[in-house]
Amino acid sequence: MSALLNIDNLHAGIDGTPILNGLSLSIQPGEVHAIMGPNGSGKSTLSYVLSGKDGYEVSEGEMMFAGQSLADMAPEERAIAGLFLAFQYPLEIPGVTNMTFLKTSLNAILRGRGEDEMDAASFLRLAREKSRALGMNDEMLKRQLNVGFSGGEKKRNEILQMAMLEPKLAILDETDSGLDIDALKTVAEGVNALRAPDRGMLVITHYQRLLDFIKPDVVHVMAAGRIVKSGGPELALELEKSGYAEYVGETVNA
Amino acid sequence: MLDAQSYFDRVSGDLSGDATARAAALAAAEAAGLPTRRQEAWHYTDVTRLLGKRTDDTIGAVDFAPLNPLMAVFDNGALREAPVAEGLALHDFEAAPIGDNAMLNYNAALAQGGLNAEISGALAQPLIVTTQGDEPVHLHHKITLAPKAKAVLVDNHMSCGYTNARFDITLGADAELTLIRVQQAGHQIGTSQIELAENARVKSVALVTGGALARHEANVAFAAAGAHAELHSAVLGRGDNHADFTYVIDHQAAETSSNTTAYNVLDAASRGVFQGKVIVRKDAQHVDAQMQTRAMMLSEGAEMDAKPELEIYADDVVCAHGSAIGELDKDALFFLRARGLDEASAIYLLVAGFIEQVLSHIDDEVMADSLRALVAQKIAAQFSIEGAA
Numbered sequence: 031m032s033a034l035l036n037i038d039n040l041h042a043g044i045d046g047t048p049i050l051n052g053l054s055l056s057i058q059p060g061e062v063h064a065i066m067g068p069n070g071s072g073k074s075t076l077s078y079v080l081s082g083k084d085g086y087e088v089s090e091g092e093m094m095f096a097g098q099s100l101a102d103m104a105p106e107e108r109a110i111a112g113l114f115l116a117f118q119y120p121l122e123i124p125g126v127t128n129m130t131f132l133k134t135s136l137n138a139i140l141r142g143r144g145e146d147e148m149d150a151a152s153f154l155r156l157a158r159e160k161s162r163a164l165g166m167n168d169e170m171l172k173r174q175l176n177v178g179f180s181g182g183e184k185k186r187n188e189i190l191q192m193a194m195l196e197p198k199l200a201i202l203d204e205t206d207s208g209l210d211i212d213a214l215k216t217v218a219e220g221v222n223a224l225r226a227p228d229r230g231m232l233v234i235t236h237y238q239r240l241l242d243f244i245k246p247d248v249v250h251v252m253a254a255g256r257i258v259k260s261g262g263p264e265l266a267l268e269l270e271k272s273g274y275a276e277y278v279g280e281t282v283n284a
Numbered sequence: 285m286l287d288a289q290s291y292f293d294r295v296s297g298d299l300s301g302d303a304t305a306r307a308a309a310l311a312a313a314e315a316a317g318l319p320t321r322r323q324e325a326w327h328y329t330d331v332t333r334l335l336g337k338r339t340d341d342t343i344g345a346v347d348f349a350p351l352n353p354l355m356a357v358f359d360n361g362a363l364r365e366a367p368v369a370e371g372l373a374l375h376d377f378e379a380a381p382i383g384d385n386a387m388l389n390y391n392a393a394l395a396q397g398g399l400n401a402e403i404s405g406a407l408a409q410p411l412i413v414t415t416q417g418d419e420p421v422h423l424h425h426k427i428t429l430a431p432k433a434k435a436v437l438v439d440n441h442m443s444c445g446y447t448n449a450r451f452d453i454t455l456g457a458d459a460e461l462t463l464i465r466v467q468q469a470g471h472q473i474g475t476s477q478i479e480l481a482e483n484a485r486v487k488s489v490a491l492v493t494g495g496a497l498a499r500h501e502a503n504v505a506f507a508a509a510g511a512h513a514e515l516h517s518a519v520l521g522r523g524d525n526h527a528d529f530t531y532v533i534d535h536q537a538a539e540t541s542s543n544t545t546a547y548n549v550l551d552a553a554s555r556g557v558f559q560g561k562v563i564v565r566k567d568a569q570h571v572d573a574q575m576q577t578r579a580m581m582l583s584e585g586a587e588m589d590a591k592p593e594l595e596i597y598a599d600d601v602v603c604a605h606g607s608a609i610g611e612l613d614k615d616a617l618f619f620l621r622a623r624g625l626d627e628a629s630a631i632y633l634l635v636a637g638f639i640e641q642v643l644s645h646i647d648d649e650v651m652a653d654s655l656r657a658l659v660a661q662k663i664a665a666q667f668s669i670e671g672a673a
Contacts, residue, residue, distance in 0.1 A: 082621075104626075104627075105621035106622075108622075109622055110624055117622075135623040138625045138626070
């Protein structure tokens with residue numbers, strides 16, 4: 031089976047400062063990978079480079095997603111191809127309701143795939159069904175996008191977008207940050223409900239806690255812009271005990 | 285306009301009323317001349333220069349039909365259609381006295397007419413005053429709401445010529461007025477005098493989508509306790525558009541309140557001006573006056589001048605003003621693109637959302653939708669995209 035995502039020797043940075051230094055990673059359909067690492071190791075940069083944020087430059091290596099090279103694709107083309115980034119800090123967009131946003135997004139993606147747009151009634155039914163499954167009331171769909179949402183509501187809203195868009199690969203960038211334990215559980219349940227044999231996930235986190243609720247198949251340790259160790263779920267528990275010192279030290283000596 | 289005397293000599297024969305009084309008003313206006321940038325209230329708006337400019341704005345018909353409105357249509361200054369409704373009385377045109385405002389003196393000298401309407405009770409349909417044509421026009425409207433009267437008034441400016449419009453608006457005790465204004469093109473200097481009696485409430489929502497000169501001046505006087513005014517404006521500037529909102533918000537009485545917001549989206553070489561002066565008189569305690577200005581700059585050639593001013597003589601009041609001028613939010617743009625929207629659609633949504641923060645003040649959703657449709661059309665044309673959502 032060909033990999034859903036294959037990153038090979040990726041070097042990338044911003045404003046001439048290298049951040050990713052030869053990162054390699056391969057995710058098969060159905061797999062959940064976790065990337066853990068200390069602050070500044072380049073975890074968020076990886077999520078931005080994969081999703082195509084302006085300002086990040088790839089200097090070497092390649093990123094293949096579902097058979098396509100991501101490097102020259104615009105962010106919206108990557109989304110249409112099935113890549114989804116759940117933002118660490120979801121943006122507030124005043125004057126645009128959550129509903130309008132979801133509909134515009136879903137229809138843009140359907141259009142981009144050459145499919146018919148969804149009619150208003152079907153969309154409304156789908157949005158209500160998916161949001162209720164996440165414990166969100168209809169009122170949240172009418173509110174302005176993320177404006178005045180609590181941290182937990184914003185993250186839940188990201189998962190709602192993921193549920194609506196049904197991506198091939200979801201990247202969750204520190205989805206656990208700023209969440210209390212109840213919100214974390216709700217978000218994790220939403221994510222788990224989306225695990226599927228043809229869908230991959232890349233869960234980026236600083237803490238092991240999230241991985242109690244979203245069980246990864248593979249855990250990677252990232253330091254100084256590359257993967258320094260990979261293993262099974264037990265690696266996360268090990269990190270929880272001994273911290274990142276070993277890996278940070280290693281890269282300093284390297 | 286620039287040669288007012290010869291214009292007056294040409295048209296005065298067709299003007300109603302006291303010719304001598306008109307000539308005197310013209311003399312007073314000409315003695316002062318058109319406002320210049322040396323006058324503080326006109327510092328950012330150079331009338332003479334802007335009157336010489338043309339813009340290529342198109343006029344999109346705003347579809348008010350679903351509102352089943354009462355129409356007063358002024359075609360090159362002449363009333364073509366007069367509204368008839370219960371609770372609405374139309375009176376003969378009344379000339380205005382000479383004052384110290386040159387633009388109003390020009391208006392007193394040259395006004396061809398205007399709507400002199402008295403509203404008693406609650407007007408069921410919105411009253412739309414449409415100004416259209418391409419000739420120079422001077423109109424003087426007088427709108428009076430009796431105590432407890434309620435109305436929605438739309439100042440629908442569709443002219444692509446020069447307009448000097450005066451609105452004298454008086455609200456009796458407990459009266460309530462929603463004032464919607466739209467300007468899409470042309471040169472307009474509009475001056476509104478709004479007087480509020482006890483517990484009277486006015487809510488004004490103005491939208492400027494074009495024009496080489498759009499000057500909207502409003503002087504609001506709160507005469508008695510409980511009076512409340514909201515003045516919200518949205519500007520969608522492109523090309524050489526120039527939109528100026530200048531307010532004097534005069535809290536003469538205690539227990540009065542005002543809320544002013546101005547949202548400007550400025551592209552190309554367009555310019556937005558906001559001048560808001562809040563005066564709280566000596567005995568006007570417990571006044572609450574809020575003022576916010578926001579601008580989204582889409583081009584380096586665009587300019588926003590925001591000047592909020594507070595002049596407070598009472599000591600127990602709540603007054604605040606704030607101003608935020610920024611570019612299009614790059615992170616928000618990336619967020620939307622990462623959700624599948626192409627760049628133009630993402631910009632469309634951010635701009636429409638920005639303007640929506642003003643339009644959402646309109647209580648009547650049908651009315652709000654008719655303006656949303658105009659905004660959608662204007663943004664789509666500006667960014668050469670099909671409107672999303």
